[in-house]
Amino acid sequence: MEEIDFRRITACGECCDGCGKFKEGKCPGCIEADGNVPEWKESGGCPIHQCARRHGVQFCGLCTEFPCAWLKEKIVWNPHAVEHLADLAEAWRKQQA
Numbered sequence: 001m002e003e004i005d006f007r008r009i010t011a012c013g014e015c016c017d018g019c020g021k022f023k024e025g026k027c028p029g030c031i032e033a034d035g036n037v038p039e040w041k042e043s044g045g046c047p048i049h050q051c052a053r054r055h056g057v058q059f060c061g062l063c064t065e066f067p068c069a070w071l072k073e074k075i076v077w078n079p080h081a082v083e084h085l086a087d088l089a090e091a092w093r094k095q096q097a
Contacts, residue, residue, distance in 0.1 A: 003095065004088070004091055004092075004095070006058060006059075006088075006092055006095070007031075007058075008031070009058060009059050009088060010030040010031060010049065010059065011030065011035070011046065011048045011049040011051070011052035011053075011057075011058070011059050011060060012030075012046075012048045012049075012059070012060065012074075012075055012078075012081065012085075013059050013060065013061065013078075013081060013084050013085045013088050014030075016029040016030055016031065016032075021038075026038070027039070030046060030049055034049070034053075035048075035049030035050055035053070047074060048060065048071070048074050048075065051070075051071075058092075059085065059088060059089075060085050061085035061086055061087075061088045061089030061092070062089050062092065066085065066086075066089070067082045067085070067086075
């Protein structure tokens with residue numbers, strides 16, 4: 001399995017490095033902008049990013065409350081978000097061992 005650079009994994013389990021908006025300079029990146037990206041400008045920042053920071057985790061899969069109902073309501077663009085975040089958390093734990 002390819003080693004994952006978890007410093008690049010966003011709160012929702014994505015990685016901005018592959019994002020077209022990030023590559024084109026239209027978005028500074030979730031981690032770099034501390035969740036204050038154009039997609040969430042009107043609401044004052046990414047609520048998923050803010051929640052992960054409040055819980056002291058890099059991404060939701062590492063949260064002690066994962067998976068919460070609130071998360072499932074927020075990550076509507078990825079129907080497999082919970083499974084993806086759980087897989088990331090498992091990979092993170094293996095890298096830490």
